[in-house]
Every structure is written in structure tokens, then in C-alpha cells.
Amino acid sequence: MIALLIANSLALASLLIMLSSGLALIYGLRDVINFGHGAIYMLGAYLGYTIALVGGFWLALVLVPILLALLGIIFEYLALRPLQRRSHIEVALVTLGLGIILGQVIIYIYGGEARSIDAPKILSGSISVLNLSYPVYRLFLIVMGLGSCALLALWLRYTPSGLYVRAVSQDPSVARMMGINADRLSLLVTSLSTAFAGIAGVLAGPYLSIDPGMDVAMIVNCLIIVVIGGTGSIGGAIVAALLFGLVQVAGSVFLPNLAALVPYILLMVVLLIAPGGIGRGRVLS
Amino acid sequence: MTGDLHGTATGTLGGRLSRMSLAIVALSIGLGAGAFVPTCLASDFVLRLGSEGLLLGMLALSVAFLMNQAGLVALGAASIYGGAGYLFAIGMSEWGLTPAAALCTGFLIIVAYVIVLGALIVRTNPLAFMMLTLAAGEMISHAVLLEGLRDYTGGADGLLVQLKGSILGIDVADLADPARFWSMAWIVAVLAGLAFWGIARSRLGAVLRAVRANEERMRFSGFNTFVPRLIGYVLVNVVAAIAGFLHVLNAGFVSPESLGLSVSTNALVAALMGGIVGSLGPILGGLIFAFAQDEFGARGLTQLLTGVAIVVFIVVFPRGVVGGLSSALGLFGWRREAS
Numbered sequence: 001m002i003a004l005l006i007a008n009s010l011a012l013a014s015l016l017i018m019l020s021s022g023l024a025l026i027y028g029l030r031d032v033i034n035f036g037h038g039a040i041y042m043l044g045a046y047l048g049y050t051i052a053l054v055g056g057f058w059l060a061l062v063l064v065p066i067l068l069a070l071l072g073i074i075f076e077y078l079a080l081r082p083l084q085r086r087s088h089i090e091v092a093l094v095t096l097g098l099g100i101i102l103g104q105v106i107i108y109i110y111g112g113e114a115r116s117i118d119a120p121k122i123l124s125g126s127i128s129v130l131n132l133s134y135p136v137y138r139l140f141l142i143v144m145g146l147g148s149c150a151l152l153a154l155w156l157r158y159t160p161s162g163l164y165v166r167a168v169s170q171d172p173s174v175a176r177m178m179g180i181n182a183d184r185l186s187l188l189v190t191s192l193s194t195a196f197a198g199i200a201g202v203l204a205g206p207y208l209s210i211d212p213g214m215d216v217a218m219i220v221n222c223l224i225i226v227v228i229g230g231t232g233s234i235g236g237a238i239v240a241a242l243l244f245g246l247v248q249v250a251g252s253v254f255l256p257n258l259a260a261l262v263p264y265i266l267l268m269v270v271l272l273i274a275p276g277g278i279g280r281g282r283v284l285s
Numbered sequence: 286m287t288g289d290l291h292g293t294a295t296g297t298l299g300g301r302l303s304r305m306s307l308a309i310v311a312l313s314i315g316l317g318a319g320a321f322v323p324t325c326l327a328s329d330f331v332l333r334l335g336s337e338g339l340l341l342g343m344l345a346l347s348v349a350f351l352m353n354q355a356g357l358v359a360l361g362a363a364s365i366y367g368g369a370g371y372l373f374a375i376g377m378s379e380w381g382l383t384p385a386a387a388l389c390t391g392f393l394i395i396v397a398y399v400i401v402l403g404a405l406i407v408r409t410n411p412l413a414f415m416m417l418t419l420a421a422g423e424m425i426s427h428a429v430l431l432e433g434l435r436d437y438t439g440g441a442d443g444l445l446v447q448l449k450g451s452i453l454g455i456d457v458a459d460l461a462d463p464a465r466f467w468s469m470a471w472i473v474a475v476l477a478g479l480a481f482w483g484i485a486r487s488r489l490g491a492v493l494r495a496v497r498a499n500e501e502r503m504r505f506s507g508f509n510t511f512v513p514r515l516i517g518y519v520l521v522n523v524v525a526a527i528a529g530f531l532h533v534l535n536a537g538f539v540s541p542e543s544l545g546l547s548v549s550t551n552a553l554v555a556a557l558m559g560g561i562v563g564s565l566g567p568i569l570g571g572l573i574f575a576f577a578q579d580e581f582g583a584r585g586l587t588q589l590l591t592g593v594a595i596v597v598f599i600v601v602f603p604r605g606v607v608g609g610l611s612s613a614l615g616l617f618g619w620r621r622e623a624s
Contacts, residue, residue, distance in 0.1 A: 089411050090603070092412060092415060096360075097596040097599070105589070216423070223419060257431065257432060260431060264420065276409075
């Protein structure tokens with residue numbers, strides 16, 4: 001029972017980690033929260049659906065991140081860079097607007113009804129681990145989530161570009177004085193962030209449903225996680241996503257009537273105890 | 286050129302005092318005329334749209350005031366607007382209160398809620414504030430759909446309200462009439478606009494703008510930066526709640542859609558469209574939005590255009606219609622003092 005609960009919460013947390021660490025990365029570099037992240041995730045899911053119909057799930061899992069990384073580059077050049085000198089709130093509102101546009105265009109193309117795709121054969125069905133039978137696809141989700149999380153940590157920790165990203169996140173002006181090109185880094189980070197959102201979208205297909213409300217539902221969860229984790233802290237976001245997954249799954253088991261409200265209660269409790277979140281992010285006030 | 290015009294106008298009428306009283310007379314004539322002339326000229330359909338625009342304008346007013354004075358963007362206006370409607374409906378149908386009692390109860394619950402919520406979230410930075418208001422709004426719209434509250438809230442179907450009884454001598458059932466409702470909405474919207482106009486010029490407005498500019502410096506200077514922002518947050522939500530009460534009094538019906546994120550973004554767009562500086566812009570923006578929505582809504586384009594409008598107005602016309610007009614004419618130069 002406890003093992004199942006933890007496994008389920010890890011599966012949910014995997015998706016949330018991929019999305020919220022992407023949000024935290026952009027925030028670290030640009031001081032901007034991308035309110036359109038939910039829509040990008042939704043685009044990933046719908047693109048994944050279409051590509052999976054034509055060429056199968058695995059092709060979608062490879063192709064969608066590449067396509068969305070390209071979208072990230074466009075987003076960086078057409079939105080983030082020209083608006084660099086505007087206030088962060090204004091840029092955040094622009095991302096909100098772009099997210100609404102993207103979401104509406106997707107709904108216009110695909111219509112309002114929910115879609116679903118099946119997991120590939122190799123990932124469907126269940127296997128038994130320690131006398132417990134568990135869906136393979138969720139194990140796959142956990143592996144993907146924790147794997148990408150580990151890759152991200154390795155990149156940030158052991159590569160020069162990762163070092164630069166950490167430096168800019170910690171103190172943008174000093175990092176620039178040391179000769180770090182924040183614009184070039186931002187290009188990398190933005191495309192990485194949207195690519196991760198794309199992977200999350202494809203992975204969400206067989207696990208959750210693909211429907212027109214998925215963007216708002218997911219962005220709200222991610223924002224809660226980013227706030228709990230301490231805005232801009234990637235480590236904090238990962239811990240918060242794990243906590244969020246656990247609380248959400250435990251809530252639906254133990255408090256089924258209130259399950260929808262459990263994340264918000266968690267948010268309020270964290271805000272009450274630590275208004276800056278649990279991580280050591282670069283908080284403005 | 287414009288200065289000359291001003292000079293001669295005030296010169297011939299003599300002194301500041303008469304200008305003040307002239308303003309008051311002009312205002313009351315405007316208030317009365319705005320409340321009653323359209324009811325004779327416009328069709329019921331146009332009046333309905335216009336009233337909708339005024340309510341949205343009041344929401345936009347609350348969004349714009351907080352944005353302009355405190356630098357905070359609230360994305361949760363819908364939860365207060367719809368929440369007020371729900372509380373009134375529950376008060377009338379479930380608790381069997383008179384309309385006035387239901388209004389007061391709902392109002393007190395909302396004020397208590399925004400004080401608690403505000404105390405939690407106005408301490409954070411502006412970006413976190415924006416995220417948290419969005420999250421809080423979604424929380425309310427989830428709460429309404431909870432299975433356990435279905436008897437109270439009617440779930441996805443919403444609630445019908447039996448409108449009977451009277452408030453301050455006005456028969457509640459009369460407010461379903463488009464012409465009467467327009468008058469009511471007009472007067473309330475103008476008064477709300479005047480109230481915010483006054484607050485922006487009061488000490489509270491000055492402190493809010495100073496905190497927006499540099500919170501740390503204000504704290505070092507010995508100002509409490511928390512309480513003014515909390516008061517500002519409560520005030521704007523009071524106006525949003527009033528708009529919500531008016532809506533349910535007119536429609537006799539509340540639905541979960543009134544709590545949706547799209548209502549909050551519509552209010553934001555209306556504020557940006559009209560211009561967030563001053564009181565005229567947001568209300569005008571609400572009216573423009575309502576008529577534009579009628580034009581494009583049938584084709585299912587409202588939400589798409591909302592997104593486009595957010596981007597276009599922030600990037601290209603950050604000062605909105607009224608801001609753009611006033612800078613073009615240079616007539617409203619005084620308006621910028623309060624920005």
C-alpha cells in the first residue's frame with residue numbers, strides 16, 4: 001500500500017519535475033515566469049498524439065522535443081529578447097497572452113473533445129515487483145522523470161554551460177561582468193525548457209488524458225510547485241514537485257472528497273511557514 | 286495652446302471654487318444623464334451588453350488600480366466576482382435570508398476571505414503574487430465543483446436564485462429589467478471609479494506607489510509596507526465583489542463559468558485596453574470588451590482575441606486607449622500625476 005502510494009506519487013512528480021524545473025530555469029536567467037508553459041505542454045501532448053498516430057509513440061517521444069526546442073528558440077527571439085528591457089511583470093503577462101493564443105489555436109485545430117493514446121506494447125500491462133503488480137508505463141514515467149532530473153543536475157553541476165547558468169541565476173550582473181553571455185545561455189535554457197515540456201506532454205498522453213483544459217490545470221500545479229520550491233530554485237522545484245506528487249496522491253487516497261483542494265492547502269501551509277518557499281531561490285523580496 | 290484654453294475657461298468662470306462646484310454640477314448631470322438617457326435611446330439588447338460591460342469595467346477597475354498603484358497583477362478577480370454571486374445565491378436559497386441579509390453575509394465572508402488570503406500573499410514579490418492569485422482563483426473554482434458541496438453549489442449546473450424581497454427600497458425582481466439595471470450599474474460603476482480616483486490621490490495611494498517603486502527604501506524609512514498593500518488588496522476585491530453581487534441580482538443565476546480563469550483574463554484585457562492609469566480607462570475598456578465580445582464571440586474567437594489583445598496592448602499600446610488619446614490630445618495631462 002505504502003509502496004504503491006510512493007510509486008504513484010513519483011510517477012506524477014516525474015511529469016511535474018520536467019515542467020517546473022523548466023520554469024525555474026527560465027526564471028533563473030530572465031527573472032520571468034513563463035505563464036505559457038502549460039500551453040507548450042499541451043502543444044507537446046497534441047503533437048505527440050498526431051505523430052504517434054502516424055509513426056508511433058517512440059517517434060513522437062523523439063520528434064516532439066526537437067520541434068518544441070525550435071519553438072523555444074522562436075519564443076526566445078520573438079518574445080523574450082525584444083522585451084528584455086520591459087518590466088518582468090509585463091513580460092509575464094505577454095507569456096500569459098501567448099499561452100492563451102497557443103491554447104486556443106490548438107483547440108481550434110483539434111476540437112474540444114478529449115483524446116487519448118495508448119502506451120506502446122512494450123510499456124503496456126503490468127509487472128510484479130516484490131509481489132506487487134504495477135503498470136509498466138508508470139515505472140517508465142518514473143525512470144524518465146528521475147533520469148531527466150539526474151541529467152539536469154549533472155549538466156548544471158559538471159559542465160561549463162551549467163556553471164554559467166548557475167552563475168547567472170545567482171547574480172546576473174556579476175556574471176555578465178565576468179564575461180558570460182546571458183543571451184546565448186538563455187537561448188539554450190529556453191529551448192531546453194520547452195523541449196522538456198514537450199517530453200512531458202508526450203509522456204502525459206497515455207497517463208493522463210489529452211484535453212483542452214490540460215494547459216491551465218498543469219500551469220497552476222507548476223506555479224504552486226515553483227512558489228513552494230522558492231522561485232527560481234531548481235533544487236527547490238524538484239523537492240517541491242516530489243512533495244506535491246506525494247500530497248496529491250495521498251490526498252486522493254485518504255481525503256477523496258477534498259483531493260482537488262489538497263495542493264492549495266499545501267501551498268497555504270508553506271506560505272504561512274516560509275513565505276519565500278523551501279528552497280534557496282533568488283527571491284526578490 | 287491647451288494651457289490657454291484652460292486659463293480662459295477658468296478665468297471667465299472665476300476662481301478655483303466655482304470650478305469645483307462646476308465640476309460637481311457637471312458630474313451630477315453626467316451621472317444622471319448616463320444613468321437615464323441610454324435607457325430611452327438604446328434597445329434592451331444594447332443595454333444588456335452595456336451593463337455587462339460596466340460590470341466587467343468594475344472588475345477591470347480593480348485589476349487596474351492594483352496594477353497601477355501597487356504594481357501587483359491579480360489574476361484571481363473571477364474568484365471574488367463569481368464567489369460573491371455564489372454566496373448571495375446560497376444565502377438566499379439555502380439559508381433563507383432576505384436579499385439585504387444575504388448581501389451583508391456574503392460581503393462579510395468575502396472580506397474575511399480576502400483579508401486572510403491577502404495577508405498570505407501580499408508579502409511576496411510581484412511575480413509570486415501573480416502566480417498565487419492565479420492559484421487561489423483556481424482553488425475556488427475547484428472548491429465549487431467538489432462533490433461534497435454539491436448540495437450547496439449545484440456542481441457544474443450552477444445555482445438559480447429566487448429573486449424576491451427588496452434592498453434599500455428597490456424591488457430585487459426589478460433589477461432583471463435591462464433599463465433599470467443599466468441605471469444601477471452605471472451609478473455604482475461611476476461611484477467606484479470616483480472612489481478609486483480619490484484613493485489614488487490620498488495618502489494610501491502615495492504610499493502604495495512609493496512601495497511599488499522601492500519597497501526596501503520605504504521599509505528603511507519607517508513605513509509599514511504590508512498594511513497599505515493589504516488594504517489596497519481588500520479594497521479592489523470589495524469592488525470586484527460588488528460587481529459580482531450586481532451580476533447575480535441581474536441574472537438570477539450563478540454558474541461555475543463565472544469563476545473561470547477567462548473572466549479574470551477578460552478583466553485584465555479590459556483594463557489594458559482602456560489603459561490602467563485612472564478610472565476612466567478600465568470602465569471604458571470593459572464597455573469596449575463587451576461590445577467586441579458580442580461581435581466576435583459568436584465565432585468562438587473571444588478567448589483567442591483575449592490572448593492577442595494582452596500581447597498587443599502590452600507590447601504596442603502599454604497605455605491603452607485612454608492613455609493613448611490623452612497623450613495625443615495632451616488634455617488630460619493631470620492624469621499622469623497619479624500614475
